[in-house]
Amino acid sequence: MEALEILFTASFWVAAIRIASPLIFATMGELICERAGVLNLGIEGIMTAGAFAGWFTVYLGGDLWTGVLVAALVGMTLGLLHSVLTVPLGLSQHVVGIGITMLATSLTYYFYRLALPEVTSPPKIVPFEPWAVPGLSKLPIVGEALFNQTPLTYMAFATVIVVAWALYRTPLGLAVRAVGENPSAVEAQGISVTIIRTGAVMAGSALMAIGGAFLTMSAFNSFFFNMINGRGWVCIALVVFGSWRPGKALIGAILFAAFDAYQIRLQQLSGGIVPYQIFLMLPYALSILALIVVARRATYPKALMVPYQKGER
Amino acid sequence: MSTNIPALRLTSITKRFGPLTANDTISFDVNQGEVIALLGENGAGKTTLMNILFGHYVADEGSVEVFGQTLPPGDPKAALAAGVGMVHQHFTLADNMTVLDNIALGTQSLFRPRLDRTAAKTKIARLAQDFGLSVKPDALVADLSVGERQRVEILKALYRDARVLILDEPTAVLTPTETDALFKTLKLLVAKGLSIIFISHKLHEVMAASDRVLVLRAGKLSGERQTAATNRRELAELMVGREITPPAVPTVPLGPVLFELSSVSTARQAHGTPLKHADLILHGGEITGIAGVSGNGQAALAGLIAGTETPSAGTVTVNGNTISGWSPRAALAVGIARVPEDRHSQGAVADMSVMENVIAERYRDSRFSRSGLLDWAAARKFTQSIIEDYNVKCPSPDARIRLLSGGNMQKLILGRALDPDPSVILANQPSRGLDVGAVAYVHQKLLEARSRGAAILLISEDLEELLALSDRIVVISEGHLSRPSARGELTVRQIGEMMAGHEAA
Incomplete structure (x- = not known):
């Protein structure tokens, strides 16, 4: 029964929300790209670059928020590269995305080595501190879990609200959703498909980079190799799990993070009898199951991965 | 408002796609409150011209003026702002959004923090009432019928205060009843001072709904007539460039039953309507025509005959x-030939050679393969014989089939289908998108096969084609097949009623 009791401890939920935060940023980023019809497989690399850029800015003496901003700008730049190749040039989104991931990852490691040639253990920075929301943080379990986190976690949740509002309540969101469904509908209403898609990919990539920066600035406090460790790919699955809807994707991210937090605690419980890799695998196995159950009826944005060439017949 | 400035003026528009001149120095005016029909065959350049007008394409030469103002080339936004609205043949709607959102898209500043849906709804309701265009603003476009979608497209243009409305083949997807409703709407629009250009290749519609007819042929304006002062025959000649004669249908003795469906249903498909308890008998020496609005089960019926669908x-x-164990291969083996609906996606592999495509249905025959290896020499000889027998214009058997024109590709597909002397022939939209010469050729080949005693099922959306060729007509509506009617038994209007789902009186 110890295994069940974990679920009722505040520390478990605190960990789950913390683990979810970078996933929320990056999932919202990917969701925006895909809603506009562009699959962004550069996500893993963009998160790596964002993680480094944010951390390195602070390491050089920058302010924490400046670090977040720099990470976002680096993400936007990589997003711009992605969209130039996939939108006006109409290249394969798979190939470009994987290319961006490899490029961004390798460049990041290169700059890391260039900046810190001698270091064996990566230097730490002073990260974002938890900030308790007055009043609300006193609530049992929920207060700890949701209202005693770092500002970046609050920002992650705010992002979901902003993205949902933008997609469903603003003229711009209308254009983004339409361009992922039928670009000619957008063109026929006098809006440039290229501009909307490019903008969406850049904004989405910025969020991915902030998701990466969360890891170095609000979780591990330093940058090391392979630290993104497949989180980007998880976010791509989360977008499908959430049927391209921000709210559902948020639930998916929290669910996945809870699995992850749970397996860490199970590892400790099992006392080393079961190889820990089994537990590591658990969240992924459960995600696949969840996808099978939830996402089979998912309706993709119809123009996802379809390049649009103006005037083509 | 001054009446001597034309609503729209095109001045010597020229557009080239590589060696092809799609539009050749075309000039004309459209006056306020006028319905212009732009008549021409497929490939005459009608759609290209309208896309230039709307700014989707940039003309190589010439200019477009709306109420005296020259439009900047290649800018749909400017065309919209000047009051040009366009209803495309392939609707430009996002299925995942509501009617309201589709109409409002792009009409409010993109960076407004909030979309004003209330004002949009009020305006749509008013327009819908003024012009008899009933729509449910909160319905998802995905759930709408084709006729409803077209109304949304027209509302989109009216919402932006269009003064000139262009409709590209608006009736291609409509039932005769819906077409009548559309023409009523057009009359209301013109009464309010709008100018309308509608594109068509159907002469009877042009005669019924327009004030003036412009005829395009091979990219050139070949004639201009007041509708009241012309007739179908004259327009047909202007459109085709010569007199057209309907195919002569010889008398052929009725052969045995070669194909029969008895109470056949198909499973629900992702796209299109399944068949519901369909009965159909195809005799040798007979062409059976299937009339119906696209999407009413034709795909399921065609698939059933071709073997891609099982009952x-x-x-x-x-x-x-x-039959049991039905498959495309089984269908070929029992002597069924197919001319598929979409020759590009279902009839040919675009990037493979003419020769590879020609033997695609028979590569396993002992004629073309020996112990698992293809006999290219035999395949080449066979391909060359098809190219000669069917007058296919193609550089060589090794050319990629995508380089062929629609008509030549269709001739190759016909040759491939008819070569083994099949007993049953499925001809699904065999003349769609072809010019008149190629259409006549396809018709002649089908009639020849009929004379040889083959049973032919002709699926077409062109009622005139069906009436000209079919010995019997069966109407398909929502997956149900009607009782067959003999040649001349039903009028076009009666068939139209049945296509819309009403039982024949």
């Missing part, structure tokens, strides 16, 4: 044998 209930009998 979920009922029996299919070919040459007297009830």
Whole structure:
């Protein structure tokens, strides 16, 4: 029964929300790209670059928020590269995305080595501190879990609200959703498909980079190799799990993070009898199951991965 | 408002796609409150011209003026702002959004923090009432019928205060009843001072709904007539460039039953309507025409004959044998030939050679393969014989088939289908998108096969084609097949009623 009791401890939920935060940023980023019809497989690399850029800015003496901003700008730049190749040039989104991931990852490691040639253990920075929301943080379990986190976690949740509002309540969101469904509908209403898609990919990539920066600035406090460790790919699955809807994707991210937090605690419980890799695998196995159950009826944005060439017949 | 400035003026518009001149120095005016029909065959350059007008394409030469103002080339936004609205042949709607959102898209500043849906709804309701265009603003476009979608497209243009409305082949997807409703709406629009250009290749519609007709042929304006002062025959000649004669249908003795469906249903498909308890008998020496609005089960019926669809209930009998284990290969093996609906996606592999495409249905025959290896020499000889027999214009058997024109590709597909002297022929939209010469050729080949005693099922959305060729007509509506009617038994209007789902009186 110890295994069940974990679920009722505040520390478990605190960990789950913390683990979810970078996933929320990056999932919202990917969701925006895909809603506009562009699959962004550069996500893993963009998160790596964002993680480094944010951390390195602070390491050089920058302010924490400046670090977040720099990470976002680096993400936007990589997003711009992605969209130039996939939108006006109409290249394969798979190939470009994987290319961006490899490029961004390798460049990041290169700059890391260039900046810190001698270091064996990566230097730490002073990260974002938890900030308790007055009043609300006193609530049992929920207060700890949701209202005693770092500002970046609050920002992650705010992002979901902003993205949902933008997609469903603003003229711009209308254009983004339409361009992922039928670009000619957008063109026929006098809006440039290229501009909307490019903008969406850049904004989405910025969020991915902030998701990466969360890891170095609000979780591990330093940058090391392979630290993104497949989180980007998880976010791509989360977008499908959430049927391209921000709210559902948020639930998916929290669910996945809870699995992850749970397996860490199970590892400790099992006392080393079961190889820990089994537990590591658990969240992924459960995600696949969840996808099978939830996402089979998912309706993709119809123009996802379809390049649009103006005037083509 | 001054009446001597034309609503729209095109001045010597020229557009080239590589060596092809799609529009050749075309000039004309459209006056306020006028319905212009732009008549021409497929490939005459009608759609290209309208896309230039709307700014989707940039003309190589010439200019477009709306109420005296020259439009900047290649800018749909400017065309919209000047009051040009366009209803495309392939609707430009996002299925995942509501009617309201589709109409409002792009009409409010993109960076407004909030979309004003209330004002949009009020305006749509007013327009819908003024012009008899009933729509449900909160319905998802995905749930709408084709006729409803077209109304949304027209509302989109009116919402932006369009003064000139262009409709590209608006009736291609409509039932005759819906077409009448559309023409009523157009009259209301013109009464309010709008100018309308509608594109068509159907002469009777042009005669019924326009004030003036412009005829395009091979990219040039070949004639201009007041509708009241012309007739279908004259327009047809202007459109085709010569007199057209309907195909002569010889008398052929009725052959045995070669194909039969008895109470056949198909499973629900992702796209299109399944068949519901369909009965159909195809005799040798007879062409059976299937009339219906696209999407009413034609795809399921065609698939059933071609072997890509299997019955979920009922029996299919070919040459007297009830079939089991039905597949495309089984269909070919029992002597069924198919001319698929979309020659590009279903009839040919675009990037493979003419020769590879020609043997695609028979590469396993001992003629073309020996112990698992293809006999290219035999394949080449066979391909060359098809190219000669069917007058296919193509550089060589090795050319990629995508380089062929639609008509030549269709001739190759016909040759491939008719070569083994099939007993049953499925001709699904065999003349769609072809010029008049190629259409006549396709018709002649089908009639020849009929004379040889083949049973032919002709699926077409062109009622005139069906009436000209079919010995019997069966109407398909929502997956149900009607009782067959003999040549001349029903009027066009009666068939139209049945296509819309009403029982024949």
